[in-house]
Every structure is written in C-alpha cells, then in structure tokens.
Amino acid sequence: xxxxxxxxxxxxxxxVSGDRRAFxxxxxxxxxxxxxxxxxxxDSRADAEELVAEVFRRVVEHLRDFDPARxxxxxxxxxxxxxxxxxHYRTRKSPVALEAIADGLxxxxxxxxxxxxxxxxxxxxxxxxxxxxxxxxxxxxRYGDGLRHAEIAELLGLGEAVVRKRISRALxxxxxxxxxEDDAPEVSHAV
Amino acid sequence: MPSxxxxxxxxxxxxxxxxxxxxxxxxxxxxxxxxxPSQRETSSxxxxxxxxxxxxxxxxxxxxxxxxxxxxxxVLPTSYDVPxxxxxxxxTHAELPHAEIAEFVRERGxxxEVDVFVRRSEHAGTREQAETQMLIRMWDQDLAIGELxxxxxxxxxDALRDAxxxxxxxxxxxxxxxxxxxxxxxxxxxxxxxxLEQARAQLLAQLRxxxxxxxxxxxxxxxxxxxxxxxxxxxxxxxxxxGELPELSLPLDELGPDARWVLDPHGGD
Numbered sequence: 509x510x511x512x513x514x515x516x517x518x519x520x521x522x523x524v525s526g527d528r529r530a531f532x533x534x535x536x537x538x539x540x541x542x543x544x545x546x547x548x549x550x551d552s553r554a555d556a557e558e559l560v561a562e563v564f565r566r567v568v569e570h571l572r573d574f575d576p577a578r579x580x581x582x583x584x585x586x587x588x589x590x591x592x593x594x595x596h597y598r599t600r601k602s603p604v605a606l607e608a609i610a611d612g613l614x615x616x617x618x619x620x621x622x623x624x625x626x627x628x629x630x631x632x633x634x635x636x637x638x639x640x641x642x643x644x645x646x647x648x649x650r651y652g653d654g655l656r657h658a659e660i661a662e663l664l665g666l667g668e669a670v671v672r673k674r675i676s677r678a679l680x681x682x683x684x685x686x687x688x689e690d691d692a693p694e695v696s697h698a699v
Numbered sequence: 700m701p702s703x704x705x706x707x708x709x710x711x712x713x714x715x716x717x718x719x720x721x722x723x724x725x726x727x728x729x730x731x732x733x734x735x736p737s738q739r740e741t742s743s744x745x746x747x748x749x750x751x752x753x754x755x756x757x758x759x760x761x762x763x764x765x766x767x768x769x770x771x772x773x774v775l776p777t778s779y780d781v782p783x784x785x786x787x788x789x790x791t792h793a794e795l796p797h798a799e800i801a802e803f804v805r806e807r808g809x810x811x812e813v814d815v816f817v818r819r820s821e822h823a824g825t826r827e828q829a830e831t832q833m834l835i836r837m838w839d840q841d842l843a844i845g846e847l848x849x850x851x852x853x854x855x856x857d858a859l860r861d862a863x864x865x866x867x868x869x870x871x872x873x874x875x876x877x878x879x880x881x882x883x884x885x886x887x888x889x890x891x892x893x894x895l896e897q898a899r900a901q902l903l904a905q906l907r908x909x910x911x912x913x914x915x916x917x918x919x920x921x922x923x924x925x926x927x928x929x930x931x932x933x934x935x936x937x938x939x940x941x942g943e944l945p946e947l948s949l950p951l952d953e954l955g956p957d958a959r960w961v962l963d964p965h966g967g968d
Contacts, residue, residue, distance in 0.1 A: 523733060524733075526733075526734050526749070527750075528730055528734060531729070531730060531733055531734075532726065532730070535721070535726055535729060536721055536726075539720075539721045540718075543718045543719050543720070544714060544718050547714040547716050547717070547718040547719065548712070548714045548715075550716070551715070551716065552716060553716050553717055553719060556716060556718070556719050557719045557722070560719055560722075560725075561722070561725050564725065564729055565729070565732070568729050568732045568733050569732070571733065628703075628707055629707050629710050629711055632704070632707045632708065632711055633711050636711065647708060647712070648712055650708075651705070651708040651709050651711075651712045652709075652712030652713070652714075679704060682704055683704055686704065
C-alpha cells in the first residue's frame with residue numbers, strides 16, 4: 509500500500525545527519541502530541557514534565573534506528589511515550605493497571621473534574637464506563653490524545669479501516685443510547 | 700462541524716492536569732545529545748562548514764535551474780513589428796522631375812538605401828489627364844516621418860505645387876526568438892541583417908500584392924551600396940477595349956545622364 513510521505517521522517521533524517529534546525533522543528537512539532545499524551549496519564553505537572561523530557565531523551569537516543577518504512581514518526585514517538593508511562597508507574601510500584609494507564613483508560617482525579625459536573629458529560633462518562641475496553645481505548649486515543657485514525661491503527665496494530673469503522677460504530681451506539689436515556693421518563697407515575 | 704457527542708467526548712477525555720509546554724532547556728540538552736560535543740563546537744557559527752557547503756550547493760542548483768528556464772524561454776520563437784523605413788508617394792498631373800527628386804532624396808543621406816518607382820498612367824489620346832506617381836522608399840530604421848514632405852516642397856516648389864505627398868512608415872514583421880527580441884528592446888541592440896532582410900522581403904511581397912499590379916510603367920531607380928545606380932523599367936501594356944495597344948510616351952531621358960536602363964525582357968518594347 510502506498511503511504512503518504514511523512515514530513516517528520518524527513519526532519520528526523522536531517523536531524524540525525526546533524527541538522528540542528530531540523531531537530532528543533534521536529535522537537536517543536538512533536539512536543540504538543542507527547543505532552544498531551546503524557547499529561548492525560550499522570551497526576552502531576554512535575555511528573556508530566558519529567559516524563560516528557562524522558563520521552564524525548566529516548567527519541568534522541570533511538571532516532572538513528574527509526575525506519576520510515578515501518579511507520580510514521582508520530583506513532584513511533586507515541587510508542588516510546590507509552591512505554592515511558594508504563595515504566596514510570598512500574599518504578600512507583602503503583603497498584604494501578606499499567607496497560608489501563610498507558611491507554612488513558614484509568615481516570616485520575618484533578619482540577620478539571622468540576623467540568624464533569626456538567627450533567628451531559630457525566631451521563632456520557634457513565635455510558636463510556638459501560639462500553640467494552642477496546643471501544644474505550646479507541647475513543648480515548650481519538651478524543652483524548654487527538655490521534656489520527658492511521659496513528660491509532662499503527663499504535664494498536666490494527667488496520668486503519670478497522671479503526672475508522674469501530675470508532676464510527678461506537679459513536680453511533682453512544683448517540684443512540686444517549687437519545688434513549690433522554691427519551692426515558694425521569695419519574696414513574698403512580699396512580 | 701463537530702457534533703455534541705464529539706465535544707463531550709473531548710471534554711470527558713481532557714487532561715486533568717495542565718499540559719506542559721516546550722522547554723528550551725530540554726531542547727538544548729537534546730540537541731547536545733544528538734549532535735555530540737565535536738559537532739557542537741564546529742557548528743558554533745550557526746551553519747557550520749557542512750551547512751555552508753550544502754547551502755552553496757543548493758544555491759548553485761537553484762541558479763542553474765533559473766538559468767535553464769531563462770535560456771529555455773529565450774529560444775522560444777516570437778515575432779514583432781519593427782520600423783524598416785519610410786514610403787513617400789507623390790501624385791501629380793504635372794510633369795515630375797523624377798531624377799532630381801531621386802537625387803535629392805539620395806543626397807539627404809539619412810537612409811541606407813533608396814528605391815524610386817515612377818508610374819505614369821496615361822490613357823490613349825488623353826495626355827492632359829495623365830497622372831504621374833512617384834514612389835520613394837527609404838530604407839533605414841531611424842527615419843523620422845513628416846520631414847521629407849516639407850523639404851521636398853521647399854526644394855521643388857513649382858513641380859510639387861499641386862502634388863499630393865503622402866508619407867507612410869514602412870514596418871515589417873521580424874520573426875526571431877525571445878532572447879533577441881528582449882536584447883533588441885532592452886539594450887537597443889541592432890537586429891540581425893538576416894532578420895531585417897526577411898522582414899523587408901515580406902513587406903515588399905505585401906506591397907506588391909496591394910498595389911503594383913495595374914501600373915502600366917514602372918521605373919525603378921536603385922542606389923547600390925557600392926555607389927552604382929541601377930535603373931529598371933517594367934512596361935506592361937494593357938490592351939484597350941478595341942484590342943489596340945495604347946501608345947506610351949516615356950520621358951526616359953529625364954532620369955539623368957548616369958542612368959543605365961534595364962528593360963524588362965518580359966515587358967513590351
């Protein structure tokens with residue numbers, strides 16, 4: 509299958525050959541992706557900063573090994589970030605499920621929790637809790653980490669069409685269940 | 700446009716902590732790790748030696764590409780009008796001193812070549828109605844229009860008193876390439892002789908097609924660059940309605956003592 513050309517792969521190749529400007533651009537292009545991915549999986553800003561730095565150190569360390577034929581740069585960096593998150597919790601000997609954390613499925617309390625006071629958001633959260641883990645993982649990567657279908661596919665080892673279809677089906681079901689809940693009477697009427 | 704469920708999904712999955720921004724210190728550290736200490740020192744001047752070489756190579760390729768495009772564009776064919784000279788047509792019912800007028804024009808010296816044609820239209824038995832037309836073609840690219848009429852009237856006041864004098868520019872189409880056209884326009888480089896000759900030949904063909912088909916007599920006086928004068932007479936006799944050929948009267952000796960007559964072998968005698 510033909511792959512669209514990855515501009516970041518070109519930057520990576522130039523960075524490896526010592527082009528400082530190419531590396532600066534690569535770092536600045538990838539930083540928001542990595543920072544958001546990490547920030548969704550840790551519970552303090554200090555941990556997030558430390559982990560982001562660790563992810564980029566690993567990126568630099570392995571940049572020469574990056575093979576554009578095996579995937580795009582963003583997915584490659586996200587795999588590194590995911591492993592870094594798992595390592596982070598492993599060293600803390602935290603009782604949380606590492607895979608759940610790494611896939612953004614484990615919710616952590618934080619200052620934005622008040623947003624969930626929104627009744628509709630809370631209802632959606634409840635609906636999501638009832639979804640299969642696979643569906644929650646896909647939605648988390650899509651809407652939480654802002655990944656493209658192709659990147660999610662690469663990260664999870666699935667086909668892009670499969671990811672697209674599953675996300676579309678999940679959204680359809682969420683909409684339908686949300687509508688059913690809206691239509692249901694809130695109070696039973698007793699005569 | 701994102702739907703309500705999209706918005707809610709983003710809200711539900713939003714990070715619970717503030718997302719850290721890029722860290723310049725980390726960026727510097729990573730750069731140091733990537734390029735290593737030896738390269739760091741050599742690249743203190745922003746580009747480094749290899750960067751400078753690469754920049755020069757890219758610049759050279761870009762310049763070569765631009766030159767290639769320019770050269771390619773310059774050899775594309777084009778055509779445009781150029782001034783070739785001036786045509787002066789004198790028409791009168793009086794006798795014209797052709798030779799003197801031709802000599803006067805030639806001696807002005809502002810044209811590199813002068814052609815003179817004389818045509819006398821005369822119907823049988825109506826000599827008073829005869830009209831003489833003198834056509835002077837002056838070939839040069841820098842001739843000013845509107846000057847010669849005044850000078851001729853001043854030099855030959857009696858002969859040209861009732862004459863009509865019309866000056867028209869002679870323009871020809873030069874078929875060339877864009878490179879020569881631009882050079883000609885921008886740097887005032889003279890046109891190639893071959894281009895000019897070609898343009899003139901085309902113009903003459905057009906002029907012949909337009910007007911020199913019905914004349915009865917054409918006398919051509921041509922001053923050659925070597926100083927010699929060549930005079931060529933073409934006589935075409937048109938039969939009248941009763942089949943008789945009209946009588947022709949030609950003031951040939953008026954052309955001057957230096958004239959050498961060349962009778963067109965295809966014309967009448």
